[in-house]
Amino acid sequence: MSPDEYCQQKAAQSGSSFYYSFLFLPPERRRAITALYAFCREVDDTVDECSDESLARIKLAWWRTEIAAMYAGNPTHPVTKAMQPHLAAYDLKQEHMQAIIDGMEMDLNQTRYLDYAGLSKYCWHVASVVGILSASIFGVTRPETLAYAEKLGLAFQLTNIIRDVGEDARKGRIYLPVNELQQFNVTAADLLNARHTENFEKLMAFQAERAQRTYDEALALLPKEDRRAQRPGLIMSAIYRTVLEEVQRDGYHVLTQRISLTPIRKLWLAWKTWVRG
Structure with a gap:
């Protein structure tokens, strides 16, 4: 091989x-x-x-x-x-x-993050950097494109964290910032024991709104000169935002299940985004 x-x-x-x-x-x-x-x-x-x-x-x-x-x-x-x-x-x-x-x-x-600043640093290392490297491969002519890719990577990781709250908790990891758990009166024990409450829904709505805002901020940074070259990242954005929207529509039932898209739906989103340019 x-x-x-x-x-x-x-x-x-x-x-x-x-x-x-x-x-x-x-x-x-x-x-x-x-x-x-x-x-x-x-x-x-x-x-x-x-x-x-x-x-x-x-x-x-x-x-x-x-x-x-x-x-x-x-x-x-x-x-x-x-x-x-x-x-x-x-x-x-x-x-x-x-x-x-x-x-x-x-x-x-570490398995906990005290605040969003600490979580953002983690996201930069595991996702934003990957975005920068990926954008470089796709083709970059403007420095703003790397700023777009960096922020888009953050949006992807925030989406992953929302989708995988239950799965991560079962591994002993909680990425939702401690001060935000406290803000919405949700405890680590609630997550570890998969207790879906009204407070949990409010906490997750707060997380989802921030992720959606981050997608918007990222896409606003992409210069039109590089848009066609960066279509693979736009495909990822379409797929990940659709996952996030499914989580929102489902009422944030992420403690006991992992919401995902079928391969055919991902392929449809990929093709539709590619031809749209």
Whole structure:
């Protein structure tokens, strides 16, 4: 199996919305974004699927070394071998790749965030940086496009947090800021025990409104010159906002279920967004 085939398999197996967003890209850009996505999956799985925290830290340290080796021209892993040819072509910066690993390490260091400022920092590492790297691959001619991608990544992560409240709580993680839980009189025990209350609904409506506002702010930053090139990000936005709207329509019943879209619906949204340009 070639490095590109390894990455393609990793992306296809995930069933992620990311996969649908780059189906329509030209081959070279598609290979680059698939390799980036496979890297994100590898380091994310290191934390999520490794029950031994010390082993997870050792693996993340290995990835740090491997990223440095990739930029030195000596990659050894299929993912870094697949990504290495694209680094210069799309100006993919090592500090951004390392920042993603920093974000994964944050999941090992803490399971609560006191306020939105702290949560935003986490989101920057695990999502906004990915947005910047992805936008660079799609094609950037204006600096505002990177600001758009950075904010769009934040919107995606806020959507993930809303959708996965129950699933994350079962893993012992609560990403909703502590001071906002207090503001709406919702306790960590409510989340851990899947207690859906009127206060919880109000808390989640507050979170959803902020996420929707963040999408609007991101899209307002995208210059028209780069809109066509950035269609994969717009596809992701269409899919993620639809998920968020489904969560809102369902009354925020996210403590006991994970709302998702069918593959055919994701493909329809992807195609519709692509042809709209």
